[in-house]
Amino acid sequence: MLQNNITKRQQNAPTFASYVKSDAVLANISKTLGSATRGKKFVASIISAVNTNKQLQECDFPTIVSAGIVGDSLNLSPSPQLGHYYMVPFRDTKNNRTVATFQLGYKGYLQLAIRSGQYKKINVVAVKDGELLSYNPFTEDIEVRAITDPLEREKAPTIGYYGMFELTNGFTKSMYWSKETMEEHAQKYSKGYAAHKGYTFWEKDFDGMAFKTILRQLISKWGIMSIEMQTAIETDMSFKDDVSSEPVYFDSEENQQVEQVQVYQEQTYQEPEGVSLV
Template identity: 40%
Template sequence: MNNQVQPQNYTVKQYVKMDTVKERFEEVLGKRASQFTSSLVSLVNSNQDLKQASAASVVNSAFVAASLNLPVNSSLGYMYIVPYGKNAQPQIGYKGYIQLAQRSGKYKRINAIPVYEDEYGGWNPLTEELVYTPQYKNRGNEQPVGYYGSFELLNGFKKNVYWTWQQVDDHRKQFSQAGGKGNDKPKGIWAKHYDSMALKTVLKDLLTKWGPMTVDVQTASLADDGEYEHLEDESRRDVTPEDNSTTQAILDSYAKQQEQTKEVSDSDRSEAKPANKADQ
């Protein structure tokens, strides 16, 4: 009788100790790989819902976070690994989107805040001006009336948006599987971190519609939406030994775009390089 544990029955802790998996994380994280995978194991051990999800899907979700260089510690708010029954999916937090935007080197300023009733004086969608008077006090469980996001690029372009609380919640009910799609009451990550997820919704819409679409932001947006089906199915090599990883399709696309960006950069440098005497 063969008592060997099959890959599909591995725990997350067993997966991250496998040489092939360790090598994949080390490729993108270097010396920080061990610390990252230890954080992942701790996250799973502290979350009963994640324990019920496929370990392979959890590890692949974590690899998306690793490829974007975002921590998986949910208390930090950069990246969440959200279980949908037996399948886990990466979800970028609003701090994650801010981090990716900052890395692009194109932003002079970027911010997103909740706005409360005693602070709100009106919003003009034509001029994108918010009449806002900050009130510095402990809000407790007070519900904001809306959420404001804005950025300014180094080239001078500015964009401001304001969503009412109802607009955000309607968006959650229509699109967010993680937040209780179709339900009046938020669920899952939205129930635990409503304001953070609301700010993320506003920032994601702001950055993907009006900001520079960098490779990192595009990859984060695809992972966030679970929009894998339009990516090529060929060469979907999983981080784990299982096959047909939809997450890996995103990573393959990400790596391909990075390589294309590198090729363009190398080409630009080559064209700019002065000819030596042997070439003249």
């Protein structure tokens, strides 16, 4: 009898779709986004994203909406296949709940850089064993012997990551991190990865997260950042209880109150070897 009562309560619990389609919530979304048409389009896309992720369905509904609105305000798609940004469930241990956090993908960084019109070239790539001949961190001169056979290159182990950009005004900047340096970075800034829990994005696709880290380091320190790019960097890896509240950050030394939960998602965080805008 007790189990039947619990099952009935679960069945009667409001779904995310019913919550986000309610008059009050839909009106607030439409007002935030600037039009009813854009609001309805947003609701359809975010319901689709939530339906593919069981853990996301268990998050506080307002945090899902807030994470999605951040992405929509940047004109980025929540589709896992596109990889612009992700709504990642994290456990807020302080308040005993699960929240949806906004996490920018490296393809999102590229989209925002391209849109700014300030970047003539931008590239990030994994460097394979045997390719790197020398790298001078003072002059940023790099010498490589690229493995030209795609299959051979794919099989070769990764030893580091290289990123560069050239602005339309001619300014250039590049960066190379060894895989060991990237490992240290991941250990420092991802509690889940440091604990080897097996389900963080660092563990699902280390290269993809490394690409994002290189781009973030390059663009935030030396690139020209549009208002959109600034917003993306300021809200990356954070959650909001509502769209007007201040972001709360996770996976950092400053905040140890949230922990990533296992992501139930068939479309994993998979990225290609390298990308280039030329």
